[in-house]
Structures are given as C-alpha cells and as structure tokens.
Amino acid sequence: MRLDQISLSRDDKQVLHDINMEWKRGETIALIGANGAGKSSLLKVLATLWKPSSGKLIYPDNTIKQWQKNLGVVFPDSFLYDALTAIENLEFYQKLYGGSDRKRLDSLLQAVRLADVATEKVGTFSKGMRQRLSIARALTHYPSYLLLDEPFDGLDVSSRDIVQNLLLQLKEQKTGYILVSHNLDDAMHLCERALLIDNGEITAESRCTQEAFPSFVEQYHSVLKENNHAVY
C-alpha cells in the first residue's frame, strides 16, 4: 500500500499535508502524534472512509474493493449492534466480507476471552468487552492489513493484556497493522517501525529498536512541548 502526496481538507481545514508513506504486507507500524495531529484522519483515509483532497492511494491489488476485502478496522466506535449478540455481530460482519466460517468466529471469541458471553447482547457489554469484540470483528475475514486506532483506550489491565497478546500473535503471523497509540512502550514492543505525525505531516520515522527508538522519543517529546502538551 502506498500513499503518494496525500492531502486532506475537512471543513475548510487542512488536516493532512502531502503524506508519503509505504506499508508493506505484514509490516507493523506505530503512528505517534499529539492530539489533533492527524493520526485518525490518516487512518480514515486508509480505511476508504474519507476521500483525500489530493494525492494518490496506490492499492496493493489495484482495486479499492480488493483493498477493502483485505482490510480490518478497529476504530474508537465499535461498529457493533447493541441489539445483537456477540456471535450475531461477528456472523454479520463475516458474511459482509463474503465468509461463513463458524469455527473462525468461535476461535476469535476465545482469543478475546468472550466465548462465555457469545450469546449475550452487546448492549450489556462493558467498554473493555466491546473493544475486544471489535478487534474480533475486524479479524473475522482474515485481513492482511489492520488499522487500529487507540485499541487500548479505556481498557483495564487484563483487557489490555489480552489485546496486547493478540497483537503480538498477529505480528508473528505476519498480519500487518498500523497502530495509533499515545503509549510509546506499546509502539516499541508491538511494532517494527514508528512514524511521527505533527500538524498533518509525517515529520520523523524510526525503527522500533533499542538503538534507534530513543531519538524518536526525544523528537516526539519536543513536538509535544512545542504544542504545549504535558510530557510524561
């Protein structure tokens, strides 16, 4: 997947400026940036939810439908139907992508530790359970690429561990993902490459290794200071 000079304007505001990036199959990327830097907007463009104002998206198989088929998305909103049960939600989304594999759904529910509540309505679920189910939903159709917009947001320690382990498994299985997170430890442990986005531009890039990452972290902190954000 390649982004070539992608710019995006929303409500007369330039949100993304000339973004160039490449996302290889199986590659895991952390997208780091302050609030309002353009991380979620970039993910929405990649998810085909927003059309860029200018620039080119070059899809791996050249068609948008094929890209959509290969893509799983976890956004802050879960896309789940409260009136349906966990398993009904997964079945619906799997069929939407042309699949029908009950075993896959059962194994996903087990992976996110929701097998016991598979037949309960999503409306009764806590935020953590919804978030885990949302990740399972994104994986029903064996996507090769995943977009994860702050998947740890609002999760307790145990839910966080479950999601982290799942992402590590996906990384081993060579499922590529872009992870938006404010937590630099997550970026370091779960991703191979990190991109720093500031005011809609990618301003720094680093491998997530012990040697390379500290200077990236410094750059991130200086961006936060410039934008008057607290640095922890």
Place this chain on the structure above:
Amino acid sequence: MQFIRHTLLILTRDLRVEFRNKSLLLSMVIFALLFQVLLQISFDAKTEAMQELAPGVLWLPIILAAMLGFSKYGSVEKENDAFAGILISPIDKGSLYLGKLIGNNLFVLIVIATSAPTFFLFLKQPFPNSIGLLIVTLLLGSWGFVAIGVFFSTLAQSSSITELLVPIMIFPLAVPLFLACIQLTEMALFPSIGLGQSIWLLLLIAYNILFTIIPLFLFDLLLEV
C-alpha cells in the same frame, strides 16, 4: 448472487434488530392508528364530503408513519457508528439500499394492514368499488414512497440535521406519487369516478421503477465521502 446474499443479510439484520427493540414498528403502527381515528372524528366520516376527503384520510396516516420510520431509520446505523463499518466493507452499496428498502417497506405494509381496516370501519361505504385496484395502489404507493425515503435518509445520514433534511428532500419529489395514489385510491373506493385509471397507474409504476433502479446504481458512487 453475492448482491442478493448481501441484500438478504442487511434485511435480516434490520428485521432482527427491530424484532429485539420493537420500538420503530410499534411507534409507527400506533401513530398511524391514532392519526386515522383523529382524522375520521375530525371530518365526520358519514357525510357525502367524505368521498373527496377519503383518499387523503387513508393515505395521510400511512405517509406520516412512514416518515416517522425514516427519521428513526438511521438510529440503528448511527449506533456505535455501524454505518461506517458497512461503508468500508467491500459490498456493493446497492445491496444496502435494496435490503433497507425491503425491510422498511415491510414495516409500512404492516402499518397499512392495521390502518386501512380502521379507515373502512368508519367509512360510510364500508367496501371499496375495486378492492384489487386499492391493493395495487397501496402496494405500489408504499414501495415508491419508501424507495425515495430510504434513498434520501441514507444520503442524509452523515448530516447533523438528518431529521430536517429528509422531509425537505422527499416531499417535493413525492408529489407525483401522492397525486397518482390519491387519484387511484378515489377510483378504487367509489364507483362514480373512473377516468384516467391507466395513466395514473402507469405513472405510479414508472415512478417505482425509476426510484428503485436509479439508487441501486448510484449508491456506491454517492456514498463515497
């Protein structure tokens, strides 16, 4: 084949959600029944003037109950931004339209099945002149109105003023449909009037074809944000 499968998937999901929530259909039926009774009381159904008013009295509660349905229509999709989940999926968005159209039309048909008998209970002339024509008019009228309703409700989905936008967009376009429905209903109810039946029927059929086919092809394009 894939298109039909996705249409049925959207339809069954909508019906399942409605069966669990029971809020939309129930409010549509109760609204139509109450409005029907109020209209009958207001216009004194036993008078001769009712011959002119009857088609409107039959259709108004159905149309407004359908509008109530359209305004609540988006709530299922807006919940947890599920509509975005469908937009980013690889389905032909025409199947989303058709699934929604069939589902909403089923709800409106249930409204008709409860509202129309109430209408005849109050009417001076309890049996229509042509029951066949009346049924055809009700079926075509309901399909056509729901077709433009679903079309514009979906397009207005991302707007913060959906409930205001939908009637503004629908009513001007629905004028030919209303005219045909009112004329045909009058012909079906009373024996004295019977001219131009085939023209109105043709108009109604053409309207239905137009507003079923066009959105099917345009949906993919129009839903690209």
